[in-house]
Amino acid sequence: xxxxxxxxxxxxxxxxxxxxxxxxxxxxxxxxxxxxxxxxxxxxxxxxxxxxxxxxxxxxxxxxxxxxxxxxxxxxxxxxxxxxxxxxxxxxxxxxxxxxxxxxxxxxxxxxxxxxxxxxxxxxxxxxxxx
Numbered sequence: 001x002x003x004x005x006x007x008x009x010x011x012x013x014x015x016x017x018x019x020x021x022x023x024x025x026x027x028x029x030x031x032x033x034x035x036x037x038x039x040x041x042x043x044x045x046x047x048x049x050x051x052x053x054x055x056x057x058x059x060x061x062x063x064x065x066x067x068x069x070x071x072x073x074x075x076x077x078x079x080x081x082x083x084x085x086x087x088x089x090x091x092x093x094x095x096x097x098x099x100x101x102x103x104x105x106x107x108x109x110x111x112x113x114x115x116x117x118x119x120x121x122x123x124x125x126x127x128x129x130x131x
Contacts, residue, residue, distance in 0.1 A: 004058060009054065009058045010066055012054055013051060013055070014077065016047055016050055016051045016054065020047050020051075023040055027040045031091045
């Protein structure tokens with residue numbers, strides 16, 4: 001087993017979870033910037049892997065030995081992360097819908113410009129009395 005005691009395990013897990021909260025907040029603030037979102041998600045995935053590795057190294061028995069206060073703190077941070085994730089999903093879906101609508105409008109405008117451009121050229125030639 002690990003040389004870590006349950007208080008050290010708790011402290012490390014809480015610190016990792018708080019870093020995930022910070023990264024989730026960063027994700028929410030940069031939702032429109034795809035590069036920043038990808039970078040933040042990569043960092044967050046690495047942090048989550050660190051938490052999994054810590055949990056695997058320490059075992060369930062060590063987490064079971066935490067006080068009720070410690071368990072409550074961890075649960076509150078996890079609940080906060082879940083809420084932030086729901087907000088991120090909602091914002092990403094809104095961003096996708098906005099992009100889809102923008103693409104539809106651009107496609108319609110492009111078709112309209114092609115139609116009016118050809119029509120204007122043809123009709124201009126027909127109205128030219130010199131030819």
